[in-house]
Amino acid sequence: MKKNVTTSLFSALLLLFYLHCAAQPSNGSYASRQMLLRDEGLSKLNYIDLAHPERNYFVAVPAGRDLQLIGQGRVMIGTGKGYEERDIKTGAKVAELTTYDGTIAARRLRNGHTMLVGLNWQGKKGIVLLELDQNQTVQRTINYPDFTYVRLIRETADGNFLLTSNDRVIEGKPDGSIAWQAQLTKQDKAQHAWQAQRLGNGNTLVSGGYSANFQQFDKKGSFVDSLSGPPVVNPHFFSGFQILKNGNWVVANWQGHGPEHGASGTQILEYSPAGKLVWSWKQDAKQQSSIQGVLVLDGLDLNRLHVEDAQGRLVSN
Template sequence: MKNCCFALLFLMAFGLSGCKPSRPSGGEQSGTPPKQLLLRDEGLSQLSYVDLAHPEKNWYVPIPNGRDLQLVGRGRVLVGTGDGYEEHDIKTGNKVSELNIFKGTIAARRLRNGNTLLTGLNWQGKEGIVLVEVGEGGSVIKTINYPGFSYVRLVRETATDTFLITSDDTVFEGKSDGTIIWRAKLNYPKKGQHAWQAVRLADGRTLVSGGFSANLQILAPDGTLKDTLGGPSEVHPYFYAGFQILKSGNIVVTNWQGHGEEMGAKGTQLLEYSPMGQLVWSWQQDPARFSSIQGVIILDGLDLDRPHGEDKDGKLTPF
C-alpha cells in the first residue's frame, strides 16, 4: 500500500484496524488456511471441490466453457455456461439442474429475487452488453442493454440493486433501465486488461480484479485509482480473475495462467492477501489435477443451504 494512513482507512472499510508492513517478504506466509474450496478451472473446463483436511472428499467434474460460479442454496453451486447455466451438488459434483436454451451466454448469476441473470455481448438482437433476467424454466422476465461496449466478463448485483459490470479496461455501474450511473478506467497501460470482477465496498470504493494487470485495483468513488494489491514475483502474477472477500477482510483471488490444458505447473494460482497487501496464504495447485484456475469460493463458514451474494461490505452473505 502507498502509506499506512490509507491502509488504515481500507482496513476500517473491511471492519479491521491496525497498521502493518505493506509488502510480504516473498513466498507463502503463515496464516489460517481455508479448508474447503470450490474451484473453476478454465483450462480444463472443470469444476472441483477440494477439502484440504479431508482429501478423500475431493471431486473433479467436467463442465462446459463459461464464466462465474455461485452458491445458490440447497447445497448447490451454479456455473455459467455458453448456453445458460448448470447447477451441481457440492457434496458429489453431480449435475442436478441446467438451463441450456440461451446460446451465447458468457456468464450467469442468481439474483436476490430468485431469478437468474445471463450476460452476453451483441446478443438477443441487441448491440453491446446485454443482460437477460430469466425465471425458472427460462422464461424471459427482463432484458437490459448497455450499448457501446465490445467486451464483457462478470456482473455483480450491488446492495442498492444496481449492477457492477467489467468490460476490458472499464468497470461501470448500471441500473436495470440501462442507465449508466458510474464509470471508471483501470490503470495499467501496457496491455489490454480484460478486467474480471468488481465489488462495491461499504465506503463507496470499488475493488476490481484487473485481469492482465495481474493485480487487484482499488478505485475511489470518483473513479481514480487509490491502490493495488498483488505479487510477489515468486507466484508469477499473470491474470487476476475471480476473487472473494473473506469474513476476516482478507481477499482470496485466482491467478489464471493461460488457455489450454497444460498450464498447471505455472504460477501459484490461489492467493490470499490481507487488506494491507501482504500475501498471507497461497495454495499451489497440483498440475496433474488443474491447469488454469479462474474462479474460487472458499466455503469455510458459509451456509450451503442458502444462496449467497455480495453484501454492502463486498463479502459473501446469504440472501
C-alpha cells in the same frame, strides 16, 4: 563468479522463506479449508478439502465463467448456453439451462431470478442482461449499447449492476443508464478485467485480468491503489475473487488457456486489504491447469443462496 552464485542462492532462499511465511495462518484454520475451484484450462469443477483430500473431485464441465453458491447444496456455473447447477459434494449435475447460446456469464440475483449476460445478443448491440424467473420466463431485458466487451456481473446492494468491460468497470442501472464508471490503469495489452465488487467505503475493487493485480477506484471513478505479487507466485491474470468474512481477498491467479499450466505460478492467493499476501495455495500440476474461479466454503451455509453484502463480503441471502 562465486559471489554472484552465493548472492543468487541467498535471494532464492529469501523468496522461499517469504512465501512459506505468507502461507502460514496465525490460527491454523487454513489446514481445514474447503474450496470450489473452476479450472478453465481443463474445463473442470474442483472440490478441494485440505483436511480430507479423499473427498476431492475433479469433474468435467462445459466451458464458461463464474461460479456461485445458490442454496440446496448446489453451485451454479455459467456456460456458453446458460448455466448448470451442480451438487457441491459430488459435482453431479442436477439442473441446467441450455437455450441461450451466446451466454457469457450467469448470476443468481437476490430475488431468486437469474441474470444472463451477453454481448451483441438477443437482437441488441453492446452489453445485454436478460433476467429470467424460476420458470425461465424473461422478466426484463437491460441494454448498455456503448460497450464492446463484458465479463462478469455483480448486483450492488441498491440493485444496480457492476460489469467489467475490458479496461473499464461500469455500474449500470436497471433503466439502461450508467451510474458510474472507471478506467483501469494502462497496461501493455488488453486487460480483460474480470470481476468488480463494491466495498463498504464506497470504493470499487476490480480484479484486473492481465493487469495481474487488484485495482481500487473511489466514488468519482478515480484510481486509488493496486496490489499484487510477490513475483514468486507469478502474477499473470487476476480473475474470480471472493471477499471473506475477515475482510481478506481470495483471488484466482489464472495462468493461461489449455492443459499445460499446472506447474505455472501459485494459483490461489489471499491478500489482506493492506496488500499483504497472508496465504496461498499451490495447485496440483497433475490435477489442475489454470484456475479461473474460487469459492472458499469455510463457515458458509451451503443450503442458502449467497450474494455480496454492502461490505462486498459473500454472505447468505
